[in-house]
Amino acid sequence: MTKFHTHYDNLRVARNAPPKAIRAAYKRLSQRFHPDKNPGDADAARIMAIINASYQVLSDPDKRREHDEWIAGMEAANSASRQTSQASYSTIQHSAQSASDMALLEILLPIFNPIKGIVIWTIFYIIGIGVITGAIWLIDSAVDLFRGKS
Template structure:
């Protein structure tokens, strides 16, 4: 199963580590990557920011519990996706997972080879023909009258007026041609393409809540351009829908998940760069929810550090 990159990995501790171990690891990493000991080293500054965020989360019992729940959900999703791919690929069975097959069912004897079956069917056909001839001779108008009754008065011809509120419009009857006698034509071939657009609002980077990591949750580096995340399968393929994520007004990239409300699973994962757009295309029809999180990286990282420096300077002036 693919490994989920977590705050525990950033602090280099186990997921069940006590607070004493977390503080000791944070202290050791701070002594190694602190900007005061590495002046001008941008890589050390980025690593120290990631370490600070991880420690802020893991040192708070409430935020640590939320992070553990997020890890459990991500691992369940990865396991579900891998199991789905295994079922679709139909891996070759070996001796370890061999399952005994049920014995074949005995084949039933074909009835059409039985002469008594043919004799019974012939008798039914002859009796039906005799009854039909006698009925037509005695009451010649019964069949035309029976065919003419169709309940047309109960289903009046629709006019060109708009549909009334509360009327079920889920069927395609509105597009059928209706003849002068009220008969409906064949069902039409109606196609629909649902297009949904999400505009990410402009906001300043927040180092306390935004995602600070040098790699995606799958462990691969973030893509250089807006695209699907490598390591994640592309699910719910179809031609009925597409979802556009507009991040042109945002100064930070975003990590986007497309959540299927019916399957209760994330089916698409993408990374959208700042000031750009991305389209989840070729989607099957369904109910989706777009979930996104800002990623602190590059220019947004410098803005975040600058704002923290201004806050520390203001606090020093007050003291």
């Protein structure tokens, strides 16, 4: 099962943690990573931003419910992907794309599209060099043939 990171992981609390526990975890972590206690530490500032974002989500009941639904969807998608990985290729080919699969594609396509373009242009470049080399060889052979060289 693919492990994904949640706001609960960021605050190091359980999913069923009450609001008091979430607030206590936020206070504990924010005291540890606060920029005033870690001047000039870029990692502490980054971690503090993550802690703040996680607390904003988990302290708001509506945002927390949406986050819990997202987690349930990700778990369902992971469970479904494990089951479909055992299926045949034709079954996988015809299965519908879930919302999480589309999100993954949105993340991966910007990475792979430039790579795909580079590979394609490299192949065209190699083929082009082969064609030019073959044409030069053919012309040289024809010139030698007409000059009487064997």
